[in-house]
Amino acid sequence: MSQTTTATAAPVRDHLPQLHAPRNEGMPLDLDWVRGVQANTSAIERRAATLPGRRTVKKEYQAAWLARAVTLIDLTTLAGDDTEGRVRRLCAKARQPVRAELLDRLGLPHITTGAVCVYHEMVPAAVEALEGSGIPVAAVSTGFPAGLSPYHLRVREIEESVRAGAAEIDIVISRRHVLTGNWQALYDEMAEFRAACGPAHVKAILATGELGTLRNVARASLVCMMAGADFIKTSTGKEAVNATLPVSLTMIRAIRAYEAATGVKVGYKPAGGISKAKDALVYLSLMKEELGDPWLRPxxxxxxxxxxLGDIERQLEHFATGAYSASWRHPMA
Ligand SMILES: O=C[C@H](O)COP(=O)(O)O
Known part of the structure; x- marks a missing residue:
């Protein structure tokens, strides 16, 4: 049962400068709703298992879809040996992620990545390097990746990153609140983190690989949205298991349920271990099928x-020239 997702036109043609969606103002914690959420793990896993083998996007549209995927990347460096120089090179890549000549040959518009994502100490360098580009800087925060530094310092870290120019803050939640079913504590933490973000949009990293069950993932997604998360994000990239398709289905369906109840669209960010162009196409088709076209935008x-990005560039080069280039020709920073 191969269902093909077809684009009606080159899907990147309408790529606009980066805009943020309206904020999620949240709602009071509804414990009955949270406790009533179930996740049918075997059904979710069965559905997820069908996704990679399907022909998700017709061949003739693939280059355009891959270019679309580039516009959706939070181009990330989160390493202990990050330097301002590396971050500046990454930002140059974010401004021009694919060679102009390649895009021209494919008849595609010039594009940028969705954002650049760094640790707090690298925010000023990224802000400076991206000035005038419209590309937001995202800072991981709140004691990323474990989220176990003193609570007041986690709140302070958010405020400092916003002051340094981050337009997006990727916070990590306290996993123990989920593992002990302390939904009130998770809600309060998330609401305070959101308030500390001020005008910056907030992504809630659930670290799903550490939450035990898909039911916990579904409940934590819902609580974070109720507390005002603008995006929910799977992982830090540092857990033993990061973004997976079953987790994605679970979180996407929580987003759908939240929209049905409140009318508010919350964003989704799978993170960690997504490194192949073909995986990006699977995610895009999943978003289109489960949530629709609004979720195919940054x-x-x-x-x-x-x-x-490196693998997508190689695929685009293949579309343009018929040959693959070596991966070392596509350095990130
Ligand atoms: O949030 C982003 C992740 O840390 C990136 O993970 P990755 O290095 O596996 O792509």
Whole structure:
């Protein structure tokens, strides 16, 4: 049962400068709703298992879809040996992620990535390097990746990153609140983190690989949205298991349920281990099928990825020239 997703036109043609979606103002914690959420793990896993083998996008549209995927990448470096120089090179890549000549040959518009994602200390360098580009800087925060530094310092870290110019803050939640079913504590934490973000949009990293069950993933997604998360994000990239398709289905369906109840569209960011162009196409078709076209834009969908762009570039080069280039020709920074 191969269902083919077809684009009606080159899907990147309408790529606009980066805009954020309206904020999610949140709602009071509805514990009955949270406790009533179930996740049918075997059904979710069965559905997820059918996704990679399907022909998701027709061949003739693939280059355009891959270019679309580039516009959705939070181009990321989160390494202990990050330097301002590396971040500046990454930002140059974000401004021009694919060679102009290649895009011209494919008849595609010039594009940028969705954002650049760095640690707090690298925010000023990224802000300076991206000035005038319209590309937002995202800062990981709140004691990323474990989220176990003193609580007041986690709140302070958010405020400092916003002051340094980050337009997006990727916070990590306290996994223990999920594992102990303390939904009130998770809600309060998320609401305070959101308030500390001020005008910056907030992505809630659930670290799903550490939450035990898909039911916990579904409930944590819902609580974070109720507390005002603008995006929910799977992983830090540092857990043993990061973004997976079953987790994505679970979180996407929580987003759908939240929209049905509140009318508010919350964004989705799978992160960690997404490094192949073909995986990006699977995610795009999943978003289109489960949530629809609004979630194919940077306002509502991002890939958290450090090496995906290199593989997409190689595929685009193949579309343009018929030959693959070596991966070393596509350095990130
Ligand atoms: O949020 C982004 C992730 O840390 C990137 O993970 P990755 O290096 O596996 O692509």
């Amino acid at each position: 306002e509502l969908f991002r890939f958290g990825a450090s090496s995906l």
